[in-house]
Amino acid sequence: MDLTVVDLSAYLESEEGGVEELCGEVSRSLRETGALLVKDPRCTAEDNDRFLDMMERYFDSPPEFKRLQERPQLHYQVGVTPEGVEVPRSLVDEEMQEKLKEMPKEFQPSIPKGADRKWRYMWRVGPRPSKTRFQELNAEPVVPEGFPEWKDTMDSWGYKMISAIEAVAEMAAIGFGLPKDAFTSLMNQGPHLLAPTGSDLRRYGQEGTVFAGYHYDLNFLTIHGRSRFPGLNIWLKNGQKVEVKVPVGCLLIQTGKQIEWLTAGDCIAGMHEVIVTNRTIDAIKLATEQSRLLWRVSSTLFAHIASDAVLKPLGHFAESPLASKYPPIYAGEFVEQELAMRFTSRKNMALPILMFVFVMAGLVDQGQGSTCASTFFSALVQLIPCRAAVIPFSPIPPSEICCGALKALGQPCLCVLVNGPPISGVDRSMAMQLPEKCGANFEPCTF
Structure with missing residues (x-):
């Protein structure tokens, strides 16, 4: 199954009205598949490459250097998270484990043997509130030494991806029959995080190796630029497993747990994993021939609802029979609970x-x-x-x-x-x- 590809140009260039059909396509795709491919003229392939080049060099740095940017006391919400720290939900959530056993064999995820074999860097994007109940989720960013282009590169790519998310959020709201700013107003001053991951293909480049175990994202929407090494699998709402192929110049958007909350389960958080596949092996061979660095870097941004905003079903979703499963909760409190589920x-x-x-x-x-x-x-x-x-x-x-x-x-x-x-x-x-x-x-x- 091919995912829907939406060119955001028509929406960005449109005047009021005339885009209802396109907005309906966005909301249908998020509801039925939990994923969407978009083309945004503001986010180019060259922008993505510039970002990936820098992150490959960073992740290729010695571990002792990277650990200087580690902030465990801040929940790893800024700076670097070493490999072996992030634990996939499927290893600790017993309810999820039971559901996995019931899935058809061809749709079952790969089972990791432990914590994820990936590093991650968290970089805050956008303004933060001056006063908040959740200071640790809105901490100052960490800048590694020796990368003078770091801040400009991270901010430039991060703001461009946030812009794409905001356009999709407006379109989804219109498609769901909500006010245009129903989602974006709650995203204002949210703890948005540019969160690239890096996996060492020299150490872990064997087919079947799990880089990120089966899980969902706890935020509102996640956006990915195209990786140089394939390996992302997603699960559609009907349980079907799909290997994602992101065309050059496109971005992949996935639903997170916060949009599930706001829509009372009409959209559900998209499940996904990252593993080494035969297509990954082919990409490793090509990169080796071209003398390129062998790090699989994801170009990922987590867009969040503001920590002090209340998560609850919006508009007509509050009348859903499932609304009681999504009681009001501060978004920051929700994030802390989800992190603790590890x-x-x-x-x-x-x-x-x-x-x-x-x-x-x-x-x-x-x-x-x-x-x-x-x-x-x-x-x-x-x-x-x-x-x-x-x-x-x-x-x-x-x-x-x-x-x-x-x-x-x-x-x-x-x-x-x-x-x-x-x-x-x-x-x-x-x-x-x-x-x-x-x-x-x-x-x-x-x-």
Whole structure:
């Protein structure tokens, strides 16, 4: 099946009215397939190439250099995320795992053996609010040394892709029978992130290797420029698995969880994975012959609803029978919960939500007169670098990054986690040993 290709020129050049049919095509494609290919005259193939050239050079830098841009204490929402940190949803969401078993064999995703084998760089795009309940989701950007063109290149490509998203968001709103600015007004000052990934094809270029396990994106809409190495598979709303082929000069747009919320499930978050395929192998051979760098870089931007805006079904979607499944929630709170799901299985989510209320109120006391100021979800996300050190059966010693995250988290919040509800894939006894292994002078947790 070929995805719909929409040329945005007709919409951008049109006066009021006369584009209803084109807008209907956009909304239908997002509803029925969760994806859309667009051509935007403001986003050229040359722009994409300039961006990919710089990111290939960055990801080819030594790991110790790249780790200087790491910010685990900010949920990895700015700077670099090392490979082996991002955990695919399909590994921790037990409800999703059951659904995968029921899928026809030909549509089942590849099952990763652990965390994703990709680095990621998060770069904020656009203005942020001066006051917000969610400062960590709106942190200042991180600029690596030795890349004088970094800011201009990231900002230029990021703003162009945001412009394309805004046009699609307006068209989708019109197609859904909502006011033109129904979505874009909520995107204003959102924590939009240009978030390219880099996977080392010299190390992981074997067919079948999973770079990004089966998952959906938690944001509003995701936009991808064309990668130089194929390997992206998406799942349509009917469950069909499709290998994506992005034509030169086109952009791929996918639905995220926030648009699912705003439409009460009329659009659902698009599932996808990135793996090494036979087409990837062919591209690796060609790049080798041309002496090009062997890094698969994704040209990806996550467009978000503003953190302090409320997610809830809009307009006529509020009357949907499914609307009760999408209760009002601050977008920033929603993002924190989704990030925490990397640790917590879905069937244990009710207890963390109750715990969240108490922690937000500063009422979680560990008996030594100290409290945890973070939410349960925020604390979980901060300890993502420690995941390999606390898995059951075969943990590894905590890394320097893990120990830094643990010390930044503090004893009260660690105790909240070990005293809280079960956390999928975490051995509590191993978690309680982290302070000693990291040389952190923590008081023992009380039970």
